[in-house]
Amino acid sequence: MSANRRCAVVTGAGRGIGLVTARVLCERGFAVAVNDADAESAHRAAADLCKAGHTAIAARGDVTRKAEVEAMIDSAERELGPLWLLVNNAGSYHSDPIEEFPEEAWDHEFAVDVKAVFLCSQKALKGMIERKGGRIVVMSSIAGEIVRTRQIAYCAAKAAAIHFARCAAVEVAPHGITVNCVCPGMTDSAMLRKSAAGRGKGLEAYEEMIPAGRLALPEDHASTIAWLASDEARHVTGQVISVDGAQSLYHPLTRQG
Ligand SMILES: NC(=O)c1ccc[n+]([C@@H]2O[C@H](COP(=O)([O-])OP(=O)(O)OC[C@H]3O[C@@H](n4cnc5c(N)ncnc54)[C@H](O)[C@@H]3O)[C@@H](O)[C@H]2O)c1
Structure with a gap:
């Protein structure tokens, strides 16, 4: 089915950034397993790509x-061949003030944003280490580096994901495997629209905090991931790459004086 194509698994690829990443990887010649917890969106996305x-x-x-x-990873390898690229993209987001933040939401965010990265990477690495090659990308967020209020679990979990990527990168570098972290800034997506609506805002309110003057697009992240998966990036590992139009460098004093 996938002769000469490298196999990639993209988690949470039924919609949003993951869906666009799956498409861009396909366009660059990958055979892609579209993972999602939601069966319907995973099937629809895969069918559209095949079409x-x-x-x-x-x-x-x-x-x-x-x-x-x-x-999930066994079935991807059975149908598409040995796994070359794992994109840990699935994410979860909950907003509440710290004093009211539900324990279940804390546990859920750490399960999706951190534990899942460990589980998927561990499974992928078994084969990659045997074959002495492969790529892992962790989708964190600039929220793992800067401070955002009402997002205590998301910020803490995304910070943990960043350090997971650094630690794993050093441990598996001798096996010819790279592990890097992509930190999207605010991206035009279902997740951001929901968060903006929760704060009673439109997406335009965010644009003035972004020096580049616009939200990120899923394509901005997808092309960074495709580059990290390419031969050109073979010596790039343990890196944290913000794709945010310099949003994470913005400060209220930035435009004064
Ligand atoms: N959208 C943004 O502005 C933004 C900014 C920074 C970082 N990110 C990160 O980028 C990634 C993608 O974000 P998005 O905006 O496309 O999100 P999204 O909510 O639009 O899509 C996430 C997908 O992950 C799937 N998913 C959730 N839990 C899952 C699980 N346990 N198993 C399998 N699939 C699961 C969902 O069904 C959904 O299809 C996330 O890790 C997110 O934290 C997004």
Whole structure:
């Protein structure tokens, strides 16, 4: 099915940044397993990619559950060949003031944004270490580096994901495997629209905090991931790359004086 194509698994690729990443990777010649906990969106995304002439399969699975992660990556490798690229993209976001933040939301965010990254990477690495090659990308967020209020679990979990990537990169570098972290700034996506609506804002309110003058697009992240997966980036590992139009460098004093 995927002769001469490298196999990639993109988690949480039924919509948003993951969906666009799956498409861009297909356009660069990858055979892509579209993972999502939501079976319908995974199937729809894979079917659309196949209709466009690409090689893709749906790989449903909740990435917070070890057994589902193992079955999902096994099925991707059975159908598309040895895994070259894992994109840990699935994410979860909850907003509340710290004093009211529900314990269940804290546990859920750490499960999706950190534990799932560990489970998927651990499973992927078993084969990659044997084959002495592969790429792992962790989708964190600039929220893992800067401070945002009402997002205590998201910020803490995304910071943990960043350090996971650095630690894993050093540990697996001798096996010819790279692990890097992409930190999107505010991106025009379902997740951001929901968060903006919760704060009673439109997306325009965010643009003035972005020196480049616009929100990121899912394509900005997808092309960074595709580069990290390419031969050109073979010596780039343990890096944290913000794709944010310099948003993470913005400060209220930036435009004074
Ligand atoms: N959108 C932004 O502004 C923004 C900014 C910074 C970082 N990010 C990060 O980028 C990534 C993608 O964001 P997005 O905006 O496309 O999100 P999204 O909410 O639009 O899509 C996330 C997808 O992940 C899937 N998912 C959630 N939990 C899952 C699980 N346990 N198992 C499998 N799939 C699961 C969802 O079903 C959904 O399809 C996330 O890690 C997010 O934290 C997004």
